[in-house]
Amino acid sequence: MSLGASCCFCCGGVFSQDNTSCIYEKFSPLSNVYSGANFTVKVPHSNRARKYQAIKSAIASGKEQTMTTSASDQMKGGLRGKLNKVVLAYSGGLDTSVIVPWLRENYGCEVVCFTADVGQGAIEMEGLEKKAKASGASQLVVKDLKEEFVSEYIFPCLRAGAVYERKYLLGTSMARPVIAKAMVDVAKEVGADAVAHGCTGKGNDQVRFELTFYALNPELKVVAPWREWDITGREDAIEYAKKHNVPVPVSKKSIYSRDRNLWHLSHEGDILEDPANEPKNDMYMMSVAPEDAPDEPEYLEIGIIAGVPVSINGRNLSAASLLAELNEIGGKHGIGRIDMVENRLVGMKSRGVYETPGGTIMAAAVRELESLTLDRETMQWKDILAHKYAELVYAGRWFDPLRQSMDAFMEKVTETTTGSVTLKLYKGSVNIASRKSPYSLYREDISSFENGEIYNQADAEGFIRLYGLPTRVRAMLKKGL
Structure with missing residues (x-):
């Protein structure tokens, strides 16, 4: 009987030319392979050590035996158990x-x-x-x-x-x-x-x-x-x-161990396992090196509704299409490269290099628009919860009620985060050129250094006295006043 090129998944032996039988060259209860006997066992692809006794019998007789099994019998179990x-x-x-x-x-x-x-x-x-x-x-x-x-x-x-x-x-x-x-x-x-x-x-x-x-x-x-x-x-x-x-x-x-999706591309392993090694430039796949990016900056207007990007330069796009286009633009300008040593959930540290060109642009735009639309207390609490939100997502607790509840908070506080942000992309950097929103809390007539009807600079004296009262009382105590 001539031997084929394919390998038997169940035992590691070799299939015959017609791929219907397996030549066992050695056998043990663990490996399902017999050593020293010259015989052919005709078994389906999925049989395991449960054939051991029959094969052992063939060995004892010193004769070539043929064993057949039904389709229902061939899937009874494996080395570690049975799943359907x-x-x-x-x-x-x-x-x-x-x-x-x-x-x-x-x-x-x-x-x-x-x-x-x-x-x-x-x-x-x-x-x-x-x-x-x-x-x-x-x-x-x-x-x-x-x-x-x-x-x-x-x-x-x-x-x-x-x-x-x-x-x-x-x-x-x-x-x-x-x-x-x-x-x-x-x-x-x-x-x-x-x-x-x-x-x-x-x-x-x-x-x-x-x-x-x-x-x-x-x-x-x-x-x-x-x-x-x-x-x-x-x-x-x-x-x-x-x-x-x-x-x-x-x-x-x-x-390299790589994971790529529409949001990013991660690189791990090989020389990156030593944090002292600088990544090789030919490793990157989504972005050019910042020094090789265009010598002229590119301005990009991102439209945002309720904290979510919806358009590029006035063109509305689907979520996936918008991100894909920003990846192309950001990658061309060398944006979104991150090299970090992070703490894995299982306790060890690991070093990874990430390329997130479109995501970096989006994050900069949304964060900047919030500077117009969120008040101080709301922004501070949002930042606190954002830290915990990231930990939950990193730890795989996406369907956890806590993350879902926090998501409801985020959705509520960003209801008015609507407007547009113009970004300047240049050699790996994302800078803010302008931001505007119909819900902006910024008022030029209030923020101006000139006196106005709403804000009287003289009012600041009383505010400072009250706000600084605890500091003043503590100092008086130290001096025995």
């Missing part, structure tokens, strides 16, 4: 590609891959169905979530002014709940009893995915292979993929 159908968050990258055969081997299940289009780009979406099925998935489900992502997740965070640890505009944090929510919906549509993700046990994303699963369907079982398998890093995963003939787009020479 699993919806896997699938990107087509290294981690999720090797998870497909691993799930089939360890849980004896059908794997439905799910990909959310949150603006990661056509290149990353290309050929996903072929990759998924080549890895052993039964199907690939793709949903376009771009408009929902921007309008229902990004814009609430933008309106709230949510920024994590002074810099991070929450690009990955906001994307995870919209993807996880869609996974719960797909699981219901295809009749799955479990969901799975490719997040590592060291990262934040595992929490973001699973808290969403818990909030929306606590009956779903959750499988996190990185917390279970023996693969300890990307090098191991690459070897596993090669062993199982799984196509992956990563080489051993330079490995």
